[in-house]
Amino acid sequence: MEEELKPERIQEFKVGDCPICGGKGTLKVIQFIHKIPYFGEVMESTLICERCGYKSADIMILEEREPRLYEVKVEEEKDLFTRVVRSKSGTIELEELGIKIEPGPAAEGFVSNIEGVLERAKDVLLMARDFKEQENDEEAVKRIDELLNYIEEVKEGKKPLTVRIMDPFGNSALIGDKVKSRRLTKEEIKKLSTGPYIIIEPEESPQQ
Ligand SMILES: [Zn+2]
Numbered sequence: 001m002e003e004e005l006k007p008e009r010i011q012e013f014k015v016g017d018c019p020i021c022g023g024k025g026t027l028k029v030i031q032f033i034h035k036i037p038y039f040g041e042v043m044e045s046t047l048i049c050e051r052c053g054y055k056s057a058d059i060m061i062l063e064e065r066e067p068r069l070y071e072v073k074v075e076e077e078k079d080l081f082t083r084v085v086r087s088k089s090g091t092i093e094l095e096e097l098g099i100k101i102e103p104g105p106a107a108e109g110f111v112s113n114i115e116g117v118l119e120r121a122k123d124v125l126l127m128a129r130d131f132k133e134q135e136n137d138e139e140a141v142k143r144i145d146e147l148l149n150y151i152e153e154v155k156e157g158k159k160p161l162t163v164r165i166m167d168p169f170g171n172s173a174l175i176g177d178k179v180k181s182r183r184l185t186k187e188e189i190k191k192l193s194t195g196p197y198i199i200i201e202p203e204e205s206p207q208q
Contacts, residue, residue, distance in 0.1 A: 007032035007044065007111075015047070023051035034085075034111050039063075039175045042085055042111060059087040059109035065170030067184040072114075072174050074154060074161040080115040082176035086165060090172030091192055092117060095162035097147055102193045109171075114163055118151050125151075168192050 012030045017023060026049050034042040040063035047056045072082050086092060087109045092101040099121055101107075110116075125144050132140040153159035165172045168189045174181070184192075 007034045010043075018049040018051060018054055020054040021049060021052035023049055026051040027054075033062075036083065036085070036111075036175060039083075039085075039173065044109065044111060057109050059085055059111065059171060061085065061087075061171050061173065067166075067168045067189050068170055068173070068181055069164060069166045069184050069188070070172075070174035070179055070181040071162065071164045072176060072179045074114055074163060076157040077155070079176070079178060080113065080118070080155065082114050082163070082174055082179060084110075084112050084114060084117055084163075084165065085171075085173045085175065086110055086112075086117075087167060087169070087171035089169045090165050090167040093162075093164040093166075094118075094121065095164065096160065097121070097150060099147070104193075114161075115155065117163070118155060122148065122151055166192055 010031050010033050012028060014025055014028050016027050017025060018027045028048055028050065030046050030048065032044045032046075034044060036042060040061065043060045043062055045058055045060070048054070072079065074080060074082070084092075088107045089103050090109075091103065093099070094101075094117075101117075101121070125148055129141060129144045129148075132144065150159055154161045163174065165174055166184060166188065167173075168184065
């Protein structure tokens with residue numbers, strides 16, 4: 001259910017040595033173009049090492065770009081199919097759940113929908129739950145179970161969820177009838193984490 005349109009594979013080429021295993025010339029890039037109705041073209045690039053299996057994906061919107069915030073309120077099942085384009089520099093907020101997916105070393109770019117984002121959040125919560133259970137942290141396990149229940153209720157259209165995506169480089173978006181969007185303010189851009197590799201204003205960081 002993730003994709004109704006097959007992305008078009010445009011090219012594949014070797015890029016060099018693997019930063020993880022040191023394999024000589026084992027790193028390649030595969031690029032796809034997603035043509036998204038009423039939005040435009042999105043390029044997905046996946047870096048893969050043929051030797052150790054290292055993989056990293058990112059997304060780039062090929063149309064006009066500016067720092068933007070997109071927001072949608074999920075209230076019924078059909079809202080789950082709102083499309084999500086997320087680049088490595090995009091921050092996703094799931095407001096009622098108190099979950100924020102930020103750029104970081106493990107951040108992946110993807111083209112999916114809100115249902116797909118909820119599945120990803122669920123996987124992360126289940127991993128955290130296992131970990132907290134081993135530590136006998138009953139409070140944390142209880143809190144995680146509440147979040148997992150809330151996700152199920154959102155999927156059944158019983159509970160609302162406000163989903164936001166913000167990207168200082170304009171490479172992320174929500175696409176659907178109910179989506180509202182506006183330009184990010186300078187203040188908002190300053191507060192966003194942009195991941196480990198890109199520093200916009202060195203004198204302002206570190207923020208932690
Ligand atoms: Zn490798």
